[in-house]
Amino acid sequence: QQQVKQSPQSLIVQKGGISIINCAYENTAFDYFPWYQQFPGKGPALLIAIRPDVSEKKEGRFTISFNKSAKQFSLHIMDSQPGDSATYFCAASRPGSARQLTFGSGTQLTVLP
């Protein structure tokens, strides 16, 4: 019930393309769904987050789509750039436990120039 499943494990896209990473969760008590970006040798950094009262949130080139009935959410990176090459993690947490994140296994994104 605590798992968050992430796919794909790795993703290669051309510069300017759209990168899509998907996550599915089991625990219906989860109410906070952030995405983190991690570069080699660095800690994860919050990219964008959503709560289940909205179906989509957009910040610049990054969009989260959320499907509560399917218990799925996804990250879309528009106009992908080589500088976006990193590992992306989805995560989820329960009410009152926003600091106890359950992370997916990560997607290594490579954007080719």
Added chain:
Amino acid sequence: DAGVTQSPTHLIKTRGQQVTLRCSPKSGHDTVSWYQQALGQGPQFIFQYYEEEERQRGNFPDRFSGHQFPNYSSELNVNALLLGDSALYLCASSLTGTSGELFFGEGSRLTVL
């Protein structure tokens, strides 16, 4: 404004030894969480400290313990090290009562031989 700082950045221990990792939270933050990130995996929640007490704990054995000091800095102690404890240990800080964004440090890379 200094972010989350961790020390040491790298260390090597042998099985059975004990290790202490240190974390200074982002200025103004009062809550510290610790995560373990195995190679190629997402971070896993170990525990969280607030007001010098352990508030939440993940699925980690008692060999993992911690402490928070009055200045909000924190230590993670691991006793009787196992080979499987080799990982990147991440500290994250946040401010209680806020929306819950976690700010991660760059981690301490522990290798157990």
